[in-house]
Structures are given as structure tokens and as C-alpha cells.
Amino acid sequence: MEMFIVVVFVLGYLAITLEHSLKIDKLVPALMMMSIAWAALAFGIDGFDQWFAPHGGSGELMSLEGAKHETRMHLMENTLLHHFGKTCEILIFLVGAMTIVEIVDHFNGFSTIKGFIRTKKKTTLLWIVCILAFILSAIIDNLTATIVLITILRKMISDNKLRIWYAGMIIIAANAGGAWSPIGDVTTTMLWMNDRVTTMKLIEYLILPSFICMLIPTIIASFMPIFRGEFERPKEEEGISSKGPLMLYLGLGLIVFVPIFKTVTHLPPYVGMMLSLSIVALVAEAISAREFSMTSVNEVEEHGGHHSSPTFGALSKIEMPSILFFLGILMTVAALESLGLIFSFGQDVQGAMHNDVFIMLLGAGSAVIDNVPLVAASMGMFDVSQFGPDDHIWHFIAYAAGTGGSMLIIGSAAGVVAMGMEKISFFWYLKNIAWLALIGYLAGAGVYLLEGMLFG
Numbered sequence: 082m083e084m085f086i087v088v089v090f091v092l093g094y095l096a097i098t099l100e101h102s103l104k105i106d107k108l109v110p111a112l113m114m115m116s117i118a119w120a121a122l123a124f125g126i127d128g129f130d131q132w133f134a135p136h137g138g139s140g141e142l143m144s145l146e147g148a149k150h151e152t153r154m155h156l157m158e159n160t161l162l163h164h165f166g167k168t169c170e171i172l173i174f175l176v177g178a179m180t181i182v183e184i185v186d187h188f189n190g191f192s193t194i195k196g197f198i199r200t201k202k203k204t205t206l207l208w209i210v211c212i213l214a215f216i217l218s219a220i221i222d223n224l225t226a227t228i229v230l231i232t233i234l235r236k237m238i239s240d241n242k243l244r245i246w247y248a249g250m251i252i253i254a255a256n257a258g259g260a261w262s263p264i265g266d267v268t269t270t271m272l273w274m275n276d277r278v279t280t281m282k283l284i285e286y287l288i289l290p291s292f293i294c295m296l297i298p299t300i301i302a303s304f305m306p307i308f309r310g311e312f313e314r315p316k317e318e319e320g321i322s323s324k325g326p327l328m329l330y331l332g333l334g335l336i337v338f339v340p341i342f343k344t345v346t347h348l349p350p351y352v353g354m355m356l357s358l359s360i361v362a363l364v365a366e367a368i369s370a371r372e373f374s375m376t377s378v379n380e381v382e383e384h385g386g387h388h389s390s391p392t393f394g395a396l397s398k399i400e401m402p403s404i405l406f407f408l409g410i411l412m413t414v415a416a417l418e419s420l421g422l423i424f425s426f427g428q429d430v431q432g433a434m435h436n437d438v439f440i441m442l443l444g445a446g447s448a449v450i451d452n453v454p455l456v457a458a459s460m461g462m463f464d465v466s467q468f469g470p471d472d473h474i475w476h477f478i479a480y481a482a483g484t485g486g487s488m489l490i491i492g493s494a495a496g497v498v499a500m501g502m503e504k505i506s507f508f509w510y511l512k513n514i515a516w517l518a519l520i521g522y523l524a525g526a527g528v529y530l531l532e533g534m535l536f537g
Contacts, residue, residue: 082125111409118416164415177354183395190329218258249514257295260483261287294525298517418461427462444481448492487518
């Protein structure tokens with residue numbers, strides 16, 4: 082039965098990687114392989130010799146020899162509930178963050194950023210968007226930062242051939258920015274919420290390597306011919322909502338507040354995110370209510386009562402397919418972990434190569450395979466009792482998985498969304514941007530390893 086579950090995972094993951102060829106959204110195979118994997122666990126529970134049971138912050142590999150059917154089923158149900166609870170903590174956190182961003186966008190808050198960009202020089206614009214991507218991705222996550230900045234670029238640059246170069250650099254900068262923040266990338270959020278890293282140590286250890294990962298490619302790109310000279314700005318200027326700046330600063334500030342809330346209260350991060358969401362939604366609803374006229378109230382009633390609600394509108398726009406995809410992936414990996422397969426593989430890897438070499442390969446692998454299951458698997462490979470919170474290995478995993486995906490356009494959520502928004506060719510990115518991403522990845526990794534040698 083173990084082999085059957087492994088085959089299900091391999092076939093499901095193959096379908097995910099080929100989603101564009103198969104024209105089937107990746108959430109479909111993700112949910113299917115999750116359901117089949119856990120069903121196979123239930124059917125084959127009496128034939129398993131070992132079980133990796135959650136225990137405290139880590140887990141323990143225990144023998145099932147001689148265990149009764151009822152005991153095995155009870156153990157499986159508790160394990161399933163544990164992993165589902167931990168997964169839902171991450172998903173609810175992401176839903177809250179996505180909703181806040183959509184509420185800010187409802188008030189056209191991100192146009193405030195466009196108002197700060199006055200330059201017509203291509204090189205200056207390159208530095209502005211890369212630095213903005215690096216900072217914004219640490220606050221609103223790399224995927225959202227990429228969407229926001231490409232949307233702004235569309236209003237500033239009409240030439241698509243020029244714009245895709247900026248989009249490629251945004252991918253590198255956004256992924257680098259997401260790696261040093263606990264809320265900047267799904268993988269760092271997973272490590273943070275599973276107590277593998279803490280906010281301050283993650284920032285302390287990774288902000289410099291991540292900055293170098295962004296800086297070196299940007300310096301090289303600034304000398305390329307495509308970024309020389311000036312560009313033509315469209316004359317039409319979009320009006321900025323009077324409430325946009327308020328909602329932008331409020332939304333970003335309350336997202337940043339979440340790690341502070343966790344540090345002070347020691348409650349799971351999703352609790353702080355729900356508090357931040359409630360405050361942003363309250364202000365948004367209050368602003369919208371004050372703008373109602375008798376006519377608009379009648380229109381709302383005709384459309385079912387939710388027509389003008391910014392909160393309802395934001396909830397209808399969040400990326401539910403991505404949320405369900407993460408559910409399927411994380412719960413499938415949990416099924417493999419429960420059989421002890423991931424833990425055993427991790428032990429074999431540690432005996433065959435140095436951990437740093439393995440993590441560098443993991444980062445390169447994240448360019449081909451989604452970094453979410455890779456990080457989920459890595460958390461099951463290394464024993465927490467041996468590699469405790471804020472151990473070197475967890476920070477290096479956060480860096481490698483977060484920035485390694487930039488080497489291929491399909492290797493990160495930021496890359497995939499940019500590919501869709503600007504119709505960027507896989508091979509164009511491979512030829513023109515991938516080598517810059519590789520240089521940045523290796524430079525940042527070198528700085529991180531040097532930090533470890535100097536400050537240990």
C-alpha cells in the first residue's frame with residue numbers, strides 16, 4: 082500500500098506540473114491525490130508496520146506491530162486531525178491576508194504607489210520597481226506584490242516588449258523579498274507557523290542574503306541596453322481615490338502587526354490576521370456606509386444586499402483555487418509523512434550528503450517543482466529534536482525555496498502570475514532572465530553561508 086500511495090503522489094504531481102498542457106487546473110489533481118492517499122491509508126491501516134505520529138512540535142516514528150485495528154484507526158484519525166488543523170491554520174491566515182489586500186484594492190489604494198513614481202528613465206524605474214517588489218513582497222507576499230507592480234507598470238508603460246523585462250526583474254525581486262519575511266511567501270509562513278523559525282531571527286539571518294539576491298541581478302540588468310534611455314508615459318492619468326492612501330497604509334500596517342501580535346500573545350498567527358482583517362473591514366464598511374445615498378441604498382437592496390460591501394467584494398475575489406491547491410498538497414505530503422517515508426528519506430539524505438548541499442539542490446528543485454510540497458516534505462525530513470527552532474537549516478530552507486523558484490518562470494507563484502498577466506514565454510524567460518536569477522540565488526546563498534561561518 083505504501084508503494085500505491087507513492088505512485089498516487091507521483092502521478093498527481095506530474096498532472097500538476099503539466100497543468101498547462103493538460104488544461105486542467107492544478108487544484109484538481111491536488112485534491113484528488115489527497116483524498117486517494119488518505120483513503121489508501123484507511124484501507125491499508127492494518128498492514129503498516131510503522132507510523133510517524135505527531136508529537137509536540139515534531140513527531141516520533143513508532144512501531145505498529147501487535148497494535149489492534151481500533152488502536153490503529155484511532156491513531157490515524159488523530160494524525161489526520163492534527164495535520165488538517167495545522168494546514169487550516171495556514172489557509173485561514175492566507176485567506177485573511179488576501180482579503181485585506183483585496184479590500185485595499187477595492188479603494189484603489191495601490192494607485193497611491195503609482196503617484197510616487199515620477200521618473201521617465203528606464204534605469205531609475207528598474208531600481209524603483211525592484212526595491213518596491215523587495216519591500217512589498219515582505220508585507221503583502223510575493224504573489225500579490227507582483228500583481229500590484231505589474232498592474233502599475235501597465236499604466237506607465239504601453240510597450241509590452243519593454244514591460245516584460247521589468248516583469249522578469251520583479252519576479253526575482255519579489256521572491257527575494259518574500260524569503261526574509263514570515264508573511265512574504267507561503268513557504269516561510271509554513272516554517273514560521275510550525276515554529277521552525279521566529280520573526281526576528283528570520284529577518285536577522287535572511288535580510289542580507291535576500292537583498293543580495295535582488296541587488297546583484299538588478300545591478301547587472303541596469304547595464305543592459307534594454308534599460309537604457311527613457312520611456313514614454315501615457316498622458317491619461319488615473320484618479321486616486323481620496324480614501325486609497327488611508328486604506329493602503331492601514332492594510333499594510335495591520336498585516337505587519339500580525340507577527341508582533343504573535344510575539345506578544347503567543348497565539349497562532351491566524352488569530353492576529355483575523356483581528357487585522359476585522360479592523361480593516363470595519364473601517365472599509367464605515368467608509369462605504371458614509372458614502373451611501375438613498376439611491377445607492379435602493380440599488381443595494383435590489384442586488385441582494387451585498388452590492389456595495391467592500392468586504393463581500395474582497396471575499397469574492399480571493400484566490401480560492403490556490404487555497405484548495407495548498408490544502409491538497411499539504412495534506413498529501415502529510416499522508417506520506419505519516420507512513421514515515423519522508424522521515425526515512427531525510428535520514429538517508431543526511432547520511433549521503435551535507436545538509437547545505439541538499440538544501441541548495443532543494444532550491445534548484447523548487448524552480449521545477451512547486452516549493453510548497455518541497456518545504457512541507459523538508460519539515461518532515463529533519464528531526465526537530467535535532468534541528469530546533471531557528472536552526473541554521475530552517476533559515477537556509479526558507480531562503481533556498483523562496484528564491485530558487487525565480488530560475489524558471491513556472492518555479493514560483495509570482496512567476497506564474499506574471500507569465501499569465503504579460504503573456505511571457507517560458508523560453509524567453511529562460512534565455513533572458515533565468516541566468517540573472519541563478520546569479521542572484523548563488524550570490525545570496527554564498528552570503529548566507531559566509532554569515533554562518535563568521536557569526537555561527
